[in-house]
Amino acid sequence: MHTFKSQFPAPTGATGYDTLIVGAGFAGSVIAERLASQAGQRVLVVDKRPHIGGNAHDRHDDAGLLVHPYGPHIFHTNSAEVFGYLSQFTEWRPYQHRVLASVDGQLLPMPINLDTVNRLYGLSLSSFEMDDFLARVAERVDGVRTSEDVVVSRVGRDLYTKFFRGYTRKQWGLDPSELDASVTARVPTRTSRDDRYFTDTHQAMPLHGYTRMFERMLAHPNIHVMTGTDYRDIVHLLPWKHMVYTGPIDTFFDHHHGQLPYRSLAFEHVTVQPPAGQATVQPVGTVNHPNDHLYTRVTEFKHLTGQRHEATSLVYEYSRSQGDPYYPVPRAENTQLYRRYEADAEALSDVTFVGRLASYKYYNMDQVVAQSLATFKRMVQP
Ligand SMILES: Cc1cc2nc3c(=O)[nH]c(=O)nc-3n(C[C@H](O)[C@H](O)[C@H](O)COP(=O)(O)OP(=O)(O)OC[C@H]3O[C@@H](n4cnc5c(N)ncnc54)[C@H](O)[C@@H]3O)c2cc1C
Numbered sequence: 001m002h003t004f005k006s007q008f009p010a011p012t013g014a015t016g017y018d019t020l021i022v023g024a025g026f027a028g029s030v031i032a033e034r035l036a037s038q039a040g041q042r043v044l045v046v047d048k049r050p051h052i053g054g055n056a057h058d059r060h061d062d063a064g065l066l067v068h069p070y071g072p073h074i075f076h077t078n079s080a081e082v083f084g085y086l087s088q089f090t091e092w093r094p095y096q097h098r099v100l101a102s103v104d105g106q107l108l109p110m111p112i113n114l115d116t117v118n119r120l121y122g123l124s125l126s127s128f129e130m131d132d133f134l135a136r137v138a139e140r141v142d143g144v145r146t147s148e149d150v151v152v153s154r155v156g157r158d159l160y161t162k163f164f165r166g167y168t169r170k171q172w173g174l175d176p177s178e179l180d181a182s183v184t185a186r187v188p189t190r191t192s193r194d195d196r197y198f199t200d201t202h203q204a205m206p207l208h209g210y211t212r213m214f215e216r217m218l219a220h221p222n223i224h225v226m227t228g229t230d231y232r233d234i235v236h237l238l239p240w241k242h243m244v245y246t247g248p249i250d251t252f253f254d255h256h257h258g259q260l261p262y263r264s265l266a267f268e269h270v271t272v273q274p275p276a277g278q279a280t281v282q283p284v285g286t287v288n289h290p291n292d293h294l295y296t297r298v299t300e301f302k303h304l305t306g307q308r309h310e311a312t313s314l315v316y317e318y319s320r321s322q323g324d325p326y327y328p329v330p331r332a333e334n335t336q337l338y339r340r341y342e343a344d345a346e347a348l349s350d351v352t353f354v355g356r357l358a359s360y361k362y363y364n365m366d367q368v369v370a371q372s373l374a375t376f377k378r379m380v381q382p
Helices: 026-039 080-086 114-121 127-137 147-172 210-217 301-305 332-346 365-380
Strands: 017-022 043-046 092-094 099-103 106-110 202-206 223-226 240-245 262-272 286-288 297-300 312-320 351-353
Touching (some): 017 026, 026 210, 026 365, 080 202, 080 365, 099 147, 106 114, 114 127, 114 147, 127 147, 240 365, 297 301, 301 312
Parallel strands (some): 017 043, 240 351
Antiparallel strands (some): 297 312
């Protein structure tokens, strides 16, 4: 049996908090906002980072350009509920993300579409002809299990090698043949010329940035926010009745079943002056580098934010095995290990686990918002 209560005896008192929320990212902020505004609760949100917003935090850099310190975050969702909910706290700037991959000396649309194939091979196929082309080059795979299986069975070995294999190896430190099918199953192939990275109904960026949106979510007078604070440093000191935990689930349980593997990232932010007459240095928001350079991709923020400025800021992303936990590593044995922590979590009645790291799942922002809204409803059910 877990001894959470005896490890962290939670003093309660008339002036205490109803809920202590660990993490001021999407998961923690949505639940804090709902508990305060809809359930009249007194809520304390703590985050060990010196700011709110979690990985979606943005800020102005020294040059005054709005950047995402933890990598580019592009908002997209098919959920009217999620979009409507967040719209209470921000106006939006319509934005459709586009990605090019640097392959064989060309910048080609990613996900692979009709133009990618035509330009790569010097062809002039129509959409119908591209269907036939893919059917010819696709490899037959009995029982698609790995990421490699997914891609070679869809687009064949050459496109797989040029666009996916190197990128996946860099990103995960593993060959696609060692990764779950789910990793690349999310990337579509199009026989049209549609070069948008996402096709969701709602694609937009918070008009004044994510941090401003989080500030408005957490502005309720019943919400107190403590940044730069690890919850373990205050958990004994402040009175609270229930905890919502949005950090890594294995850390919460002191890794007692072993460490869940996460992939980390190093970000190199640079600000440069575009050539005369140009506002940007890249033709689109993100350029992927599957085969050249040590970094995986480069994102230029002005495309995302629409900011007018004489300079421009970019972020280069390098994958790492050590560092802050960013991506759960999708392998069957990791899911099994997570299930053991999940069982421990379910046995605790005074703690609710929610969010990307607590669920050990690759969730986009909108999925975390949806999960948090659903979790709030369950928490306040009589
Ligand atoms: C490089 C990158 C790019 C991404 N791009 C996109 C994108 O384009 N579109 C999209 O929809 N999604 C994107 N995502 C996913 C998005 O970041 C997540 O869905 C979202 O941020 C998850 O919110 P969360 O609240 O679950 O977790 P987080 O944002 O990670 O928040 C958890 C918080 O808990 C805090 N915490 C942990 N432990 C403690 C502790 N002991 N004490 C106090 N605080 C603690 C952490 O400091 C953190 O701030 C991207 C993710 C990454 C890594």
